[in-house]
Amino acid sequence: MSFYTSLSGLKAAQTDLSVISNNVANVSSNGFKKSRADFGDLVSNSSLQAASVAGQGARLKSITQQFTQGSGMAASERALDLAISGQGFFVTSSDQTGGGVAFTRNGAFGVDNDRYVTDSRGNYLQVMPVDTSGGVTATGLAAAKSLQVPLTSGDAKPTSRLDIKLNLPAAADLPANRAVYQAPATYAFDRYDPNSYNYSAQTTVYDADGNGQPATIYYTRTAAPTASSTDSTWEARMFVGNAEASSTKNADGTGTSPAVPLSLTFDDKGVIKSPVGDVSFGAALPSGAAAPISLTLNYGTASTQAAGTFKVASLTQDGVEAGTLSNVSVGNDGLVSASYSNGTTQKLGKVMIANFSNPSGLRQMGDATWGASGDSGPPVVGEASSNGNGQIQSGALELSNVDITDELVALIAAQRNFQANAKAIETANTLTQTIIQTN
Known part of the structure; x- marks a missing residue:
């Protein structure tokens, strides 16, 4: 019987060595959780069995994983x-x-x-x-x-609003009075001809797919103060890409044709009189746009006509391109x-x-x-x-929760258990041979 008792110990030690070796092998495995072999003793019993009997060896009860936090x-x-x-x-x-x-x-x-x-x-x-x-x-x-x-x-947002703050020079001339437009020539706006307007401001606006389109506003002075009127007037023409947006709209929201420029009026102190608040332009469909672009323009109360140069203090839009x-x-x-x-x-x-x-x-x-x-x-x-x-x-x-020092100590202990059980088998074998030779 001692052969089988020691054999069960050998198997138990071998299993323990395998579990420990697996722990050591995975010491560098991310998120690995070490295991522990749990053993129990084998004892035969019956209703007629004596109170004290020799055990019959060891058995593997379970291999339990230790779900403790990793070492770091x-x-x-x-x-x-x-x-x-x-x-x-x-x-x-x-x-x-x-x-x-x-x-x-x-x-x-x-x-x-x-x-x-x-x-x-x-x-x-x-x-x-x-x-x-x-x-x-x-x-x-x-x-x-x-x-x-x-x-x-996919969260592109089409531009719907432009907010602008600028200064238009009080001393600006009227393009209609420029030499190039003297009789017999007739004054006419042409965005490709810088002599037909005074200034321009540009930004980028976005369609429904987030595609950018250049938006350019051209400013043309149309009237200076006179003896009968101290007001100054300007025309603002807005082009989105190659399409001009009209400051007046049809019932369906599209711009009227031909496009109507926006009129700006300043008093003798340079304070803007009109437009006051938002101005909704008709939808414009430039080449390459996924859908018509409808813009609302607002000059606020900080836009002025004063001495100095043309200056755009701010020009913002609320659209977002695809990122x-x-x-x-x-x-x-x-x-x-x-x-x-x-x-x-x-x-x-x-x-x-x-x-x-x-x-x-x-x-x-x-x-x-x-x-x-x-x-x-x-x-x-x-x-x-x-x-x-x-x-x-x-x-x-x-990191894994394997402590390499603890595992090496456990490895030595498992090795000693294996050697001890092997020695027990060797001793049992020697005793058996002695008995056989004696007989």
Whole structure:
């Protein structure tokens, strides 16, 4: 019987060596959780058995994973390298629709060809949907969606308003009085002829797809103060691309044809008298625009006619072009935000965190990834930094929780156990041979 007792000890020591060796081998694996082999003694019993009997060896009870925090966080310069400080697992899916759910502590995520965020196994990182302010709109595993980072921003905004503040020189002449327009020539505005207007100001406006179009306003002085009137008048003609916008509109919102310029009036002190407030121009459709562009122009009360040069103090518009991805950030609460070159920010979702009543019961799948089982219980999902879930750190990776010193000591102990059981078998063999030779 001693042969079998020692043999069970040998197998137990061998299993212990295998578990320890696996821990040592994965000391550099991100998010790896060490295991521990638990053993029990074998004792045969019956109703007629004596109170004190010799045991029959050792048996493996379980190999239990230790879900303690990793030994540290390795800093990274990648925003999609994520680590959980505290309890919980990242939720991943084997397909984009949320099937084949798995759980991992390895936060080395990347982006595939379709701009989906995936782990080292190619599984898709799952997030909870959010609104424009970052608030979660749906919870639970059924609401999870695969995180995708758009390369371009689809949030282009067409320009609808121009605000301008300028100074028109009080000493400006009238183009109609210039020598080039003396009789028999007739004065006529031509934007390609700088002699037919006084000044111009330009900015860029955007259509519905975020495509830019140059918007140029040409200023022509039409009347200077006289004995009968101290007012000065100007005409402002606005061109969007190659199309002139009219200051008067048809019933359908399009500009009248021919286009009517906007009239500006200043009093003898240079204060603007009209227009006061917003002026809505008819929609103009320049070449290359995705849709007609309707603009509202406002000069405010700070635009003047005074001594000095022509000066545009400010000319702003409210449109936004389509932007390209410039940065991705992940907050401590798991909120993923993408910033684009046009200055817009898009909330993409909140990283989903799963917890289990018995993490040790999870089914190992490799690469620091686990699957739910009957022993682990169902996953309880939620946001990071809430309801006992850990905090997410962006730009960091969780190291394994293997302490190499402890494992080396345990390795020596397992080796000694193996040698001791081997020696016991050798001793039992010697005793048996002695008995046989004696007989």
